[in-house]
Amino acid sequence: MRKKTLLFGSVVLGLILITVLSACSGGGKNIAIGPPASETNSVSKLILEAYGIGDDDYSAYQEGFADAADGVQDGxxxxxxxxxxxxxxSIESLQASTGDVKMLSLSDDAIAYIEENSGYLRYTITQDMYDFLDSDIETVTAYAILMGNTDTISEELGYExxxxxxxxASENTHAQSEHMTLENALKGAEDLPIHPGAKRYYEEQGLTVNNPVAELNVSEFKNDLILGTGSQGGTYYPLGGEIATIWNNNIEGLNVTNTETGASVENLASIRDGNMDLGMTVHVPALDAINGTGDFEGNQVTNTAFIGHIYPEVVQIVTRENSGIESLDELK
Structure with a gap:
């Protein structure tokens, strides 16, 4: 009898613990929203907010996308x-492993809300982009851009x-390098100060540049530069490494070292603090840095300027067919 009582008590205690842990971690579905203080984390919360989904409506997993994809694969x-x-x-690999990836579209109302409350813009992922898509996907995009330190990048260096x-760009073997064209060169530059050297180059090529021109606090050509990229598991680090190599091979006397970082916010803060010459970033936090808003409230970055567009960064929301989820509307 005593053993049965102890067993019963253990079961009850276990159920209580499960209930408490569930309450602490939130209810509903498990959603990977990106690492803390990342741009992915910020836009994920904005997307869920657009659907009226509160923190208590889901359990947040603050993972990088590679780990998140593993979690989706494992269920x-x-x-x-x-x-x-x-x-x-990473999405193509997930599909290869599971064979049942589903990508979710954003509603028109959600896209309108996101556009109104951020720098993200509507974007259509066409059906031919992935083998598993059976229709176009409506989502939002930002742009990966290059920002330069106006205390260390001279006009001539910015031009080069x-x-x-x-x-x-044709020397770059990374898939995203195909977006680094003259036609795309100013995407993501809206409302950002532009480096005068970059402005001169683009205008020589026939582009119209309406951005405010940044003031430089440097005149000499700096030979050794540090480029902030992102984590080795992401796009920024390998792509930035190839860009650095191309600069080193084509700009006389230049030595650019790419370094692994936490990406956008860290790169912009490092430029502000004088620890970095160039940084890859999403254009949305770059606007926050210039304006002293968002992650940069009270810590405005006044010594950075736009140099060029790199590639579109598109919000992609994935689940699996066996989840039964058809839309984020279902999570309310």
Whole structure:
């Protein structure tokens, strides 16, 4: 009898613990929203807010996309939200492993809300982008751009960096390098100050540049530069490494070292603090840095300027067919 009582008590205690843990972690579906303080984390919360989904309506997993994709594959994560290039290798790998990836569209109302409350813009992922799609996907996009330190990047150096990004892009083997064209060169530049050297190059090529021109606090050509990218598991680090190599091969006397970082916010903060010369970033936090808003409230970055567009970073929301989830509307 005593053994039965102890067993019963253990079961009850276990149920209580499960209930408490569930309450602490939130209810509903498990959603990967990106690492803390990342741009993915910020836009994920904005997307869920657009649907009226509160913190108590789901359990948040603050994972990088590679780990999140593993969680989706294992069934521990129901939905993963990522800001990725197209096509995203991690999504293609997930489909290869599971064979039942489903990508979710955003509603028109949600897109309108996101556009009104951020710098993200509507974007259509066409059906031919992934083999598993059976229709176009409506979502939002930001742009990966290059920002330069106006205390260390002279006008002539800014000119050469912008020129090489466009004219030597064919030497870059990374899939996202196909977006570094003259036609795309100013995407993501809206409302950002532009580096005067970059402006001169683009205008020589016939582009109209309406951005405010940044003031430089440097006149000499700096030979050794540090480029902030992102984590080794993401797009920024390998792509930035190739860009750095191309600069080094095509700009006389230049030595650019790419370094692994936490990406956008860290890169912009490092430029502000004088620890970095160039940084890859999403254009949305770059606007926050310039305006002293968002993650940069009270810590405005006044010494950075736009040099060039890199590639579109598209919000991609994935689940699996066996989850039964058809839309984020179902999570309310």
């Amino acid at each position: 521990n994560i129901d939905i993963s939200i990522g800001i990725l290039g197209l096509p995203a290798g 960096l912008a020129k090489s990004m466009v004219e030597n």
